[in-house]
Amino acid sequence: MTGGETAAVWTRRALGYGLGLGAVAMLFFAAATVGRYPVSMIDVARILWEGMTGLPRDLGDSARAVVLDIRVPRLTAALLVGVALSAAGATYQSVFRNPLVAPDILGVTSGAGLGAVLAIFLSLPVAAIQAMAFVFGLGAVTLVYSVARAVRGAHDPILVLVLAGVVIGAVMGAGIAVLTYLADPYDQLPAITFWLMGSLAGVTFADLATAWPAVALGLVPLLFLRWRVNLMSLGDDEARALGVDTERLRLVLVVCATLATSAVVAIAGTIGWVGLIIPHMARFLVGPEFSRLLPATILLGAIYLLGVDTLARAATTVEIPLGVLNAFVGAPLFLWVLARARLSWR
Amino acid sequence: MALTIETRALATGYPGYPVGRDMNLTVRGGRVTALLGPNGCGKTTLFRTLLGLLKPQGGQVLIDGDDLAGLPRGEVAKRVAYVPQVVEGYFPFSVMDVVLMGRAPHLGMFAAPGAGDRRVAGEALAELRIADLAGRSFTAISGGQRQLVLIARALAQEAPVIFMDEPTASLDFANQFHVLDCISRLSHAGRTIVISSHHPDHALRFADDAVLMETGGLFAAGTTGEILSSETLSRVYGMEIVIAEVAAGRGSTTYRVCVPNPVGGAVAP
Numbered sequence: 001m002t003g004g005e006t007a008a009v010w011t012r013r014a015l016g017y018g019l020g021l022g023a024v025a026m027l028f029f030a031a032a033t034v035g036r037y038p039v040s041m042i043d044v045a046r047i048l049w050e051g052m053t054g055l056p057r058d059l060g061d062s063a064r065a066v067v068l069d070i071r072v073p074r075l076t077a078a079l080l081v082g083v084a085l086s087a088a089g090a091t092y093q094s095v096f097r098n099p100l101v102a103p104d105i106l107g108v109t110s111g112a113g114l115g116a117v118l119a120i121f122l123s124l125p126v127a128a129i130q131a132m133a134f135v136f137g138l139g140a141v142t143l144v145y146s147v148a149r150a151v152r153g154a155h156d157p158i159l160v161l162v163l164a165g166v167v168i169g170a171v172m173g174a175g176i177a178v179l180t181y182l183a184d185p186y187d188q189l190p191a192i193t194f195w196l197m198g199s200l201a202g203v204t205f206a207d208l209a210t211a212w213p214a215v216a217l218g219l220v221p222l223l224f225l226r227w228r229v230n231l232m233s234l235g236d237d238e239a240r241a242l243g244v245d246t247e248r249l250r251l252v253l254v255v256c257a258t259l260a261t262s263a264v265v266a267i268a269g270t271i272g273w274v275g276l277i278i279p280h281m282a283r284f285l286v287g288p289e290f291s292r293l294l295p296a297t298i299l300l301g302a303i304y305l306l307g308v309d310t311l312a313r314a315a316t317t318v319e320i321p322l323g324v325l326n327a328f329v330g331a332p333l334f335l336w337v338l339a340r341a342r343l344s345w346r
Numbered sequence: 347m348a349l350t351i352e353t354r355a356l357a358t359g360y361p362g363y364p365v366g367r368d369m370n371l372t373v374r375g376g377r378v379t380a381l382l383g384p385n386g387c388g389k390t391t392l393f394r395t396l397l398g399l400l401k402p403q404g405g406q407v408l409i410d411g412d413d414l415a416g417l418p419r420g421e422v423a424k425r426v427a428y429v430p431q432v433v434e435g436y437f438p439f440s441v442m443d444v445v446l447m448g449r450a451p452h453l454g455m456f457a458a459p460g461a462g463d464r465r466v467a468g469e470a471l472a473e474l475r476i477a478d479l480a481g482r483s484f485t486a487i488s489g490g491q492r493q494l495v496l497i498a499r500a501l502a503q504e505a506p507v508i509f510m511d512e513p514t515a516s517l518d519f520a521n522q523f524h525v526l527d528c529i530s531r532l533s534h535a536g537r538t539i540v541i542s543s544h545h546p547d548h549a550l551r552f553a554d555d556a557v558l559m560e561t562g563g564l565f566a567a568g569t570t571g572e573i574l575s576s577e578t579l580s581r582v583y584g585m586e587i588v589i590a591e592v593a594a595g596r597g598s599t600t601y602r603v604c605v606p607n608p609v610g611g612a613v614a615p
Binding site: 094225243287 | 394397398419420421422423424427428430436437438439440448450451453456458459
């Protein structure tokens with residue numbers, strides 16, 4: 001390990017992050033021009049520039065409204081949701097030592113979904129929807145983990161954890177079904193249904209303003225603790241023998257990942273697959289070492305959801321619900337991941 | 347600086363399920379101690395208790411005079427390192443990344459390993475003569491190499507005492523001896539090493555001290571020469587075992603080896 005080698009590694013890493021960030025920025029910019037109401041690249045650039053600097057406006061109000069009031073919040077939401085779900089997925093996979101877990105598989109998404117639906121059912125404000133999503137999401141993951149621990153004698157802990165997640169997810173799903181059955185069919189039901197499909201269409205700056213601090217609160221500790229997360233993936237005995245207080249670190253990591261997940265579930269509904277697939281793709285690119293994996297996962301998650309959401313809103317004349325398109329894109333990707341699983345985990 | 351480990355009236359096990367009791371044991375610094383005993387006698391439980399992974403059900407474990415129960419985890423990790431059996435289920439970390447994890451007790455909560463830590467990890471790999479593996483994936487190397495990498499991680503931890511849980515399990519014949527040879531070199535460099543083993547032959551060849559266990563506690567402890575005899579091994583394993591002397595190699599060095607269940611019972615060699 002000479003100094004020159006380390007410097008080369010750093011250069012490569014910086015280049016990778018630079019490319020990733022550049023790709024996110026370009027995609028964001030390109031996506032802002034796409035849609036039912038076409039706005040040229042130059043106009044988007046001017047509108048964004050004016051929006052940021054507060055300079056006098058020369059362009060028509062409708063283009064401004066489309067870009068600043070509709071597209072920018074939606075694109076920002078796509079970034080936020082992609083980042084939060086994929087980072088949470090990577091964290092759960094390391095903490096539970098299980099490449100098959102993700103927010104949706106651990107029941108966090110459906111738990112948070114139940115909390116959010118209950119809040120919509122009770123006509124609570126957005127902040128309360130988020131809080132309920134968090135409490136129920138955390139409850140679901142705790143339940144799943146305790147069930148999996150209770151059957152510790154089982155031969156295959158990975159399978160038990162996944163099955164426990166399926167079971168708890170089904171119970172949460174039943175809870176959601178009861179609430180949709182009881183909901184007011186003219187007022188609450190459309191909101192709940194649309195929200196359940198997962199969509200960024202209705203996201204406003206007000207939603208973003210409450211969601212991003214919760215996402216940041218979840219992700220910043222993960223970024224600080226990123227090297228330690230590796231130790232958790234060795235299992236409790238080895239991690240403790242290396243001086244880690246595993247109970248406390250696991251609690252912190254799970255709470256952080258769940259907070260980020262629930263915050264975005266509360267604004268965008270249940271969006272699956274991202275938390276499962278993106279960490280795998282990132283691991284494929286940079287390896288499993290978490291301090292490299294987390295930034296790569298975050299960048300890829302942002303790119304993925306930005307891309308899929310733009311497709312959802314602009315590929316056909318009628319908007320495809322994001323959750324639906326995401327499943328169509330995500331399921332084949334996951335099969336690809338499964339097919340090469342032996343190579344990437346063993 | 348060789349550290350000693352001492353147990354006083356130690357009882358091991360789980361609440362409501364005692365495994366071993368009244369164990370008084372001293373692990374001497376700078377030597378290799380082998381822990382032997384039949385399946386289910388509580389070797390692993392004792393191991394985990396000595397490492398502080400399991401709470402004692404009674405008595406104390408003293409590391410250099412300090413009660414293990416009173417030391418914070420990070421401090422324990424600076425004094426004793428643990429080399430687990432090679433298992434599946436790791437993410438495909440690079441060998442360097444695995445060894446760097448040994449630096450954890452020396453790093454702050456939010457820190458990642460730096461150049462100094464990389465140097466220590468590189469030295470650990472070099473000491474075991476596997477520096478060329480640094481860039482390989484841990485999951486792509488052989489079982490014997492993985493075991494050495496896990497030992498390198500314990501070296502990078504810079505703890506004076508290293509516990510190894512059956513370091514030769516699942517290795518082929520040549521690799522078993524290669525790993526044991528490395529272990530002897532490490533002890534000659536001043537480290538205290540405790541290995542659990544199912545092979546009395548390994549203890550006879552490579553251990554300075556031996557601890558024989560039977561169900562419920564210790565049977566005997568002392569130097570390998572004193573403790574491991576045809577009588578003690580036969581008694582602990584519940585079958586006839588004869589230790590024979592074989593001369594081999596240049597100068598016809600005498601080696602002691604176990605012959606299990608010889609025809610016609612135990613006739614002294």
